[in-house]
Amino acid sequence: MKAKTFSGLMLIVAVMIIIPLVITAGTTGKIKGVVTDKETGKPITGASVMLVGTNQGAMTDPDGKYIIMFIEPGEYTLRYTAIGYRTVEITCITVSNDLITEQNVKMEKAVNDLGQVIKVKAEIDKIDETPTSVVKVKGNNSEIKTMPVQNVDKLLKQSAGVVTTSEGEIIIRGGRAGEVAYSVDACRIGDPIGGYPPAHGGTQIVNGEPFDAMFFKNYGVNPFVDTEDDHLSTFAIDVDDASFIMARSYLERGELPPNEAIRTEEFVNHFKYNYSSPESGPFAVHIEGAPSKFGQNCxxxxxxxxxxxxRPENRKAANLVFVVDVSGSMNRENRLGLVRKSLRMLVDNLNTSDKVGIVVYGSQGKVLLEPTSINEKNKILEVIEWLVPSGATNAEEGLRLGYEMAEKMFEKGNINRIILCSDGVANVGRTGPDDILKQIKKYAEKGITLTAVGFGMGNYNDILMEKLGNKGNGFYAYVDDFAEAKKIFLDNLTGTLQVIARDVKIQVDFNPDVVRSYRLLGYENRDVNDDKFRDDKEDGGEIGSGHQVTALYEIKFHKFAKGDRVGTIFIRHKDPDNGEVAEMNRQITRNDFRNSFENSSADFRLAATAAEFGEILRKSYWAKDSKLSAVFDLVKEVFVENDSEDIVQLMDLISKAQKHQDELAEK
Incomplete structure (x- = not known):
């Protein structure tokens, strides 16, 4: 009885939340426009646009565009501010029911003109007036060291136009210290106050933990396990490669990635191997072995x-909900701009049988587009075009609204999926990962899956995004450029959308008579208790159409073992439609290890080098004697047989990592 009462209460609450949003959409108006530099005509990114007398506003995107939605009809004043420009206030702006008021602004650069505001009366939509100010903090390295104050935040506090909030946060002409560019001796540097800037608004601790610019979790490194102690190795599969993309972003920015950002299996799974497709069933299993080039006697x-x-034409109809983070932190590094491009590309490649709904969240969640047929593509694209960042980050409310919409759209037998685009930072509402994750499970069990797509560097939560992808019965991807977005939303669209097997788990039963010990490379955070392998309530991983998963083991044989059976692989999974469980197995024999490393396939050698690259970057004990130069030489040999762009890029990244390591050694 309590369960029914609670369910009824939740339904009432959901209805109370949804109804005002639906009603609001038809009884409010919008203001949109473009903010540009008066002199150059170039768009101004990150300008603040506030509706005076309300808590509504927006920030301009990389194209200078902004939009303020859900405005009650009436007459308003708009205030435009931007670092380095004079503030503009435009009065007498009329907002009408269900109409869009367009208000473009050209802003005039200003130096040391703090506090001056130009007021303009709106007579027509196009406005040619402008203005804010800039604070210049002068001082080179040596001057700062010899000044009465010896750190940048104290120096800033002495400057005009800089104030400190009650929480101690520095505000420079309305912008947080982390949202300002700094230079020393004419060289641009990162935020000297707090590392990478928060730029996310809000006052609560981020994601339930003390704030740090980048959130990662160290899951440890798998050890060698004696088969006499445990001859079973069990884990959930994982198709993610976000860790590799993240490491690539660090290396291309001239930094080594943190150890805890490296997940070895995601380095291996970044590359595509020439595995043949299954003749029947959801997937095929491939086995290959050879002496290791890295492990001793392995x-x-x-x-x-x-x-x-x-095939794309045979894909099921898709009911998709885009849940988009439009908080202030998404205004950095072209995050939201890349999200818009990615979603436009996705929409352009959907089928006429597909539907799309859009939910956004900043300080609060909002439904921007009710479920809409792809036949009304222009309507969907228009909403995507006007996604602009503002406010704090209420991820929990945004996901809740997204799942409520997905449940309303749900059609058994079709694809029902949420696509989350975010930097993973949550600082309003329930911010801890557990608070957000526990609500997802019931929807995942029903068949509503989640793809978590991460954007951004410098203020990013890898932990939450990965957990969302795993618990949401989907996967986690990281996008650092448009080429990576293209792989997810175009090249592998069917695999991104359609799951062919759920809760996939692997158990390898090693023969103790032949195998003395073994070590699984990676998958530390996907470990499953051996006795839970056939517990079908235990969560596993998902495989989409055409997806590949690769796992590597280092194995030590008994010196005089004569048996042929090395072990047995068991793979257990559920049908994504009816939930029926199936299990298959495959023997591992000595014959699978017949080749030398040099005579093994190019794919095998590529996987081995990708794994060792990851092991070195995360400073694994088992790779303490490995050298990046040796890994590079092996990849170069693979390149002779396979000159793909991915292998060229791998060589480039290994070279960059080697250079950074050498520089650190010199210091």
Missing amino acids: QLLRIGIKGNDI
């Missing part, structure tokens, strides 16, 4: 799984 075992390829 054999390397590669287990590959290839999902069944579904």
Whole structure:
């Protein structure tokens, strides 16, 4: 009875939340426009646009565009501010029911003109007036060291136009210290106050933890396990490669990635191998072994799984909800701009049977677009075009609204998926990962899956995004440029959308008579208790159409073992539609290790080098004697047989990492 009462209460609450949003959409107006530099005509990114007398506003995107939605009809004053420009106030702006008022502004640069505001009366939509100010803090390295104050935040506090909030946060002409560019001796530097800037608004601790610019979690490194102690190795599969993309972003910015940002299996799974598709069933299993080039007296075992390829025209109809983070932190590094481009590309490649709904969240969640057929593509694209950042980050409310919409759209037998685009930072509402994750499980069990797509560097939560992808019965991807977005939303669209097997778990039963010990490379955060392998309530991983999963083991054989059976691979999974459980197995024999490393396949050697690259970057004990130069030489040999762009890029990243390591050694 309590359960029914609670469910009824939740339904009432949900209805109370949704109804005002639906009603608001038809009884309010919008203001949109473009903010540009009066002299150059170039768009101004990150300008603040506030509706005076309300808590509504927006920030301009990289194209200078902004939009303020859900405005009650009436007459308003708009205030435009931007670092380095004079403030503009435009009065007598009329907002009408269900109409869009366009208000473009050209802002005039100003130096040391703090506090001056120009007021303009709005007579027509196009406004050619402007203005804010800039604070210049002078001082080179040596001057700062010899001044009465010896750090930048104290120096800033002595400057005009700079104030400190009650919480101690520095505000420079309305912008947080982290939202300002700094230079020393004419060289641009990062935020000297707090590392990477928060730029997210809000006052609560981020994600339930003390604030740090980048959130990662160290899951440790798998050890060698004696088969006499435990001959079973069990884990959930994982198709993610976000860790590799993240490491690439660090290296291309001239930094080594943090150890805890490296997940070895995601380095291996970034690359595509020539696995053949299954003749029947959801996936095929591939096995190859050879002596390891890195481990002492080790054999390397590669287990590959290839999902069944579904042709795009045979894909099921998709009911998609885009849940987009439009908080202030998404205004950095072209995050939201890249989200818009990615979603436009996705919409352009959907089928006429598909539907899309859009939910956004900043300080609060909002429904921007009710479920809409792809036949009304222009309507969907218009909403995407006017996504602009502002406010704090209420991820929990945004996801709740997204799942409520997905449940309303749900059609059994079709694809029902949420696509979350965010930097993972949550600082309003319930911010801890557990608070957000526990609400997702019931929807995942029903068949509503989640793709978590991460954007941004410098203020990013890898932990939350990965957990969302795992718990949401989907996957986690990281996008650092448009080429990576293209891989997810265009090249592998069917695999991104359509799951062919759920809760996939692997258990390898090593033969103690042949195998003395073994070590799984990676998958530390996907470990499953051996006795939970056949517990079908235990969460596993998901495989989409055409997806691949690769796992590597380092194995030590008994010196005089004569048996042929090395072990047995068991793979257990659920049908994504009816939930039926199936299990398959495959023997591992000595014959699988017949080749030398040099005579193994190029794919095998590529996987081995990708794994060792990850192990070195995360400073694994088992790679303490490995050298990046040796890894590079092996990749170069693979390149002779396979000159793909991915392998060229891998060589480039290894070279960059080697250079950074050498520079650190010199220091």
